[in-house]
Amino acid sequence: MERIKIALTKGRTEDQVVPLLEAAGINCEGLRNKQRRLIFDEDPRYEIILVKGPDVLTYLNNGSVQIGIVGSDILTEQENFQYAMLDLDVGRCRFVLASTKDFNPQAHRRKIIATKYPNITKRYFKGIGEDVEIIRIEGSVELAPLIGLADAIVDIVETGNTLRENNLQIFAKLQPVNTKVVVNRLALRQYQPQIKALIASLQRADQQMVQAKLIKE
Amino acid sequence: MKNKNLPSGTRDEFGTEAEVKETIQNKLFKTFRQRGFRKLTTPVLEYSDVFQPLSAENYRPYQLLDEQGEPLVLRPDLTLPVARVMSTTGIELPVKWYYGGDVFRVKKQLSGSYNQLTQAGIEIVGYKGLKADWECLEVALAGCQDMAIKNVTIELSHAKFVDTLIEQLALPEPTKESLKQALFDKDLSKYNQLSEPFERTPYSRFISEWPWLFGDFDKVMAVAATLPEIKPLQPIIANLKATAAFIHQLFPKANVTLDLSIPSPQSYYTGMAFRGFTDKSAGYLFSGGRYDDLLTNFQNVKTSAVGVAFDVDALVERTNFPDDTPTALIFFNADQWAQAEATLAEVPNSTLCLTDNFEAAQQLAASTNSRLIDLTKAGEKNGTN
Numbered sequence: 067m068e069r070i071k072i073a074l075t076k077g078r079t080e081d082q083v084v085p086l087l088e089a090a091g092i093n094c095e096g097l098r099n100k101q102r103r104l105i106f107d108e109d110p111r112y113e114i115i116l117v118k119g120p121d122v123l124t125y126l127n128n129g130s131v132q133i134g135i136v137g138s139d140i141l142t143e144q145e146n147f148q149y150a151m152l153d154l155d156v157g158r159c160r161f162v163l164a165s166t167k168d169f170n171p172q173a174h175r176r177k178i179i180a181t182k183y184p185n186i187t188k189r190y191f192k193g194i195g196e197d198v199e200i201i202r203i204e205g206s207v208e209l210a211p212l213i214g215l216a217d218a219i220v221d222i223v224e225t226g227n228t229l230r231e232n233n234l235q236i237f238a239k240l241q242p243v244n245t246k247v248v249v250n251r252l253a254l255r256q257y258q259p260q261i262k263a264l265i266a267s268l269q270r271a272d273q274q275m276v277q278a279k280l281i282k283e
Numbered sequence: 284m285k286n287k288n289l290p291s292g293t294r295d296e297f298g299t300e301a302e303v304k305e306t307i308q309n310k311l312f313k314t315f316r317q318r319g320f321r322k323l324t325t326p327v328l329e330y331s332d333v334f335q336p337l338s339a340e341n342y343r344p345y346q347l348l349d350e351q352g353e354p355l356v357l358r359p360d361l362t363l364p365v366a367r368v369m370s371t372t373g374i375e376l377p378v379k380w381y382y383g384g385d386v387f388r389v390k391k392q393l394s395g396s397y398n399q400l401t402q403a404g405i406e407i408v409g410y411k412g413l414k415a416d417w418e419c420l421e422v423a424l425a426g427c428q429d430m431a432i433k434n435v436t437i438e439l440s441h442a443k444f445v446d447t448l449i450e451q452l453a454l455p456e457p458t459k460e461s462l463k464q465a466l467f468d469k470d471l472s473k474y475n476q477l478s479e480p481f482e483r484t485p486y487s488r489f490i491s492e493w494p495w496l497f498g499d500f501d502k503v504m505a506v507a508a509t510l511p512e513i514k515p516l517q518p519i520i521a522n523l524k525a526t527a528a529f530i531h532q533l534f535p536k537a538n539v540t541l542d543l544s545i546p547s548p549q550s551y552y553t554g555m556a557f558r559g560f561t562d563k564s565a566g567y568l569f570s571g572g573r574y575d576d577l578l579t580n581f582q583n584v585k586t587s588a589v590g591v592a593f594d595v596d597a598l599v600e601r602t603n604f605p606d607d608t609p610t611a612l613i614f615f616n617a618d619q620w621a622q623a624e625a626t627l628a629e630v631p632n633s634t635l636c637l638t639d640n641f642e643a644a645q646q647l648a649a650s651t652n653s654r655l656i657d658l659t660k661a662g663e664k665n666g667t668n
Binding site for chain 2: 153
């Protein structure tokens with residue numbers, strides 16, 4: 067049987083998802099000891115490739131992979147048309163509006179917002195009826211209000227530590243973010259039994275991990 | 284010419300690829316004509332209003348303005364121009380059209396997708412019954428057979444199935460809408476939450492499996508059979524069953540599947556919809572269906588229509604390209620033109636060699652790995668041939 071190809075977002079998502087894949091009975095030896103490899107085929111049923119978040123949908127949309135594991139932030143930012151079938155509990159965090167403590171969200175002027183996520187930012191401010199100037203920043207977004215580039219930032223927060231360390235405060239909570247399992251529409255039809263089985267075992271493993279976490283807490 | 288680059292999402296086609304495409308188009312056109320379809324050619328440029336019924340997400344058109352400032356688009360679809368023709372001309376019904384050409388859709392920049400796609404298809408206008416749907420299926424499947432494309436899966440669905448069933452469910456309207464959206468998005472996490480109220484109801488088996496109700500026709504139908512009797516669903520199910528039986532009879536090798544979990548491909552579809560793919564293709568080979576509300580005639584009366592379009596680029600991708608056969612070069616003197624023409628007509632895969640002298644002809648033959656036919660006998664005179 068042909069292998070199912072899975073594009074996994076490298077970095078934080080990868081670290082959180084690998085234990086889940088293992089709990090679902092997928093051999094991740096290669097991913098545990100990956101050196102410089104990018105393709106992992108230890109499990110005979112799957113071929114897992116490691117890519118950057120925004121590239122997951124590019125591979126998925128072209129049909130080069132059948133399944134993608136990626137954050138909902140990226141799906142929303144890129145406007146996904148594939149099936150986002152499963153919300154995983156791992157990697158839950160949230161978009162927030164943050165700035166230094168003297169920031170006044172009610173100030174009557176066109177604010178400047180720095181972010182890695184211009185679409186999500188645009189949507190949020192449109193939703194509250196405010197027009198803002200958006201500056202796109204590629205990394206270390208926290209710097210922008212500190213250096214005076216922007217009035218505030220829209221960014222993802224998991225624990226809030228980075229914000230606190232940089233003396234930034236949360237002024238509004240935007241949409242939550244979590245990791246999603248996305249399936250190419252046509253591939254779901256071509257590999258229905260395999261994908262159905264994979265989705266079911268991921269769902270089971272995710273629930274088990276949620277329960278284990280509850281007991282620990 | 285300063286900018287020699289192609290715009291993102293476009294490509295040149297030449298040589299074997301372009302020829303295979305032309306062969307496929309001609310084959311399809313010939314079949315359409317043999318079946319008594321008439322050709323309808325519409326312009327590439329249309330007013331954007333023509334395409335207003337298309338959902339925006341996958342059909343973002345290239346836009347420009349005409350001299351009066353009216354928005355024009357490069358057509359993103361070939362069915363809606365047919366609707367425009369039918370509503371503005373007094374063409375007598377029923378009528379069977381065929382068309383072919385390129386559609387233009389703006390895709391995400393630098394994503395590797397092409398924005399110019401070639402389609403060829405048919406529209407049958409003015410027939411209400413299933414026979415018209417079946418002729419579309421016949422054309423689609425016979426077309427794949429002609430192209431020697433094996434293992435074609437044909438997926439049947441119905442534009443009204445999901446709405447008709449959801450209508451019957453005892454849920455508040457907003458919940459119905461969310462349930463439908465979660466079903467269409469196959470957002471299982473959300474769907475499972477919303478469908479909880481149906482546990483231990485007569486709907487429970489069907490509802491719990493609904494997002495997975497696609498695939499093997501009989502298996503999906505078996506789950507549909509667990510539903511309580513719902514009058515408005517009966518004709519839909521009967522049509523799907525009759526159609527599956529029709530395909531089995533005419534194309535015993537085709538794999539028929541059923542999808543009861545998808546939305547209508549476009550809002551204007553009203554009846555059965557279908558699409559074909561193979562286990563390897565990255566896209567659909569053909570798709571089509573019935574839309575009885577889209578077309579109005581000259582007097583603004585709604586007209587039944589059903590159509591199917593091939594994705595010609597997908598067919599090209601699935602075709603085995605012929606190996607480049609060795610060619611022959613015909614070298615001749617200008618006064619031997621008639622003789623050269625006769626040789627050209629006689630020798631397959633030959634072409635006139637237009638070099639001025641025999642040595643150049645020899646070099647060309649060597650570099651292109653061709654056989655050299657020398658009508659001037661220059662080689663014999665030189666003792667080299």
